């Protein structure tokens with residue numbers, strides 16, 4: 240699929256399989272999610288631009304690469320997005336964090352925002368939006384709409400699992416935002432769950448069911 244990068248790294252695929260198992264405990268699920276999120280973060284940032292900086296090693300002075308531009312923004316779609324944040328912040332501790340609480344009203348189809356807190360100057364930063372599950376795409380589409388309203392221009396969307404329906408909907412709404420995922424699963428069921436999927440990501444990471 241154009242505009243979608245499937246992260247096939249063997250460690251990602253192995254950990255994902257354990258996460259999918261219905262008998263995997265909350266503790267293991269949470270630990271695996273943190274581990275897998277560092278690997279996903281590595282892939283979603285692999286083409287970031289570098290600039291040269293003059294530094295002194297104990298031996299000599301050299302020009303060495305550092306990240307170009309302002310600090311990254313990780314935008315977490317509440318609540319399950321927070322499960323991906325932890326590992327990503329371990330890898331990029333200086334990243335800024337945005338939290339977004341948003342859903343699409345069933346009747347009006349309007350994006351209803353109940354929480355939004357973002358760092359300044361979104362327009363000058365790469366924003367990586369995170370949510371483990373791209374199912375219908377409704378909340379992801381709405382979250383990206385809200386970020387764009389606040390000025391974000393350079394966005395990427397990172398998830399663990401995507402449904403083909405969610406990918407299609409998301410790309411129709413935001414063709415400029417590339418998607419990164421560990422898997423594109425078969426389909427959505429009539430309740431909007433990804434099949435084969437892993438169940439409710441929020442419930443599995445927080446033990447709420």
Ligand code: URA
Nearest residue numbers: 374432433438439440
């Ligand atoms: N959200 C989840 O947590 N799981 C799904 O399968 C779909 C949406």
